[in-house]
Amino acid sequence: MNRQIFYPLYYIVQGTVQERTPEISKVIGYIGSRSGRDINKLADCNLTLIKGIEVNSPAIKEIPLTLECKIIYQQEQEINNIPHELKEQFNPQNIDSDAPMANKDFHTVYCGEIVNAYIL
Numbered sequence: 001m002n003r004q005i006f007y008p009l010y011y012i013v014q015g016t017v018q019e020r021t022p023e024i025s026k027v028i029g030y031i032g033s034r035s036g037r038d039i040n041k042l043a044d045c046n047l048t049l050i051k052g053i054e055v056n057s058p059a060i061k062e063i064p065l066t067l068e069c070k071i072i073y074q075q076e077q078e079i080n081n082i083p084h085e086l087k088e089q090f091n092p093q094n095i096d097s098d099a100p101m102a103n104k105d106f107h108t109v110y111c112g113e114i115v116n117a118y119i120l
Contacts, residue, residue: 016057017067017112024063054116064120069112077106 027045034041042049049058052068059066079087087093095104 016052016055016059017069021063027062050120052116053118059120061120066118066120067114068116069114071110072113073111075109077109079106082106 027047030045031041041047046062048061050061052059055068055070057068059068082091091103091106093104
């Protein structure tokens with residue numbers, strides 16, 4: 001998970017989930033592989049934020065199907081319960097976390113309840 005978005009995600013209890021269409025896949029790839037620290041990813045991709053209806057998180061106008069959600073449960077991965085082979089394959093510890101496509105860090109699982117759904 002991008003270090004820039006982890007902190008806000010951890011402390012909010014709501015958000016939006018939007019459909020990943022073939023047209024938007026390149027945009028998502030760009031956004032997911034660059035830090036927002038030095039660039040404006042939304043402007044670079046010509047994306048427009050729209051105020052959510054039921055949640056405080058914005059939707060993206062260019063990705064029409066929007067699910068507004070609230071987080072009802074979250075849990076850190078239990079590192080000791082992951083088989084060694086899977087940790088080596090998916091979470092190699094010898095690659096720096098800042099390297100492109102690195103997955104050194106373990107994840108948090110979020111379960112959400114859909115509170116609104118609409119097409120922009």
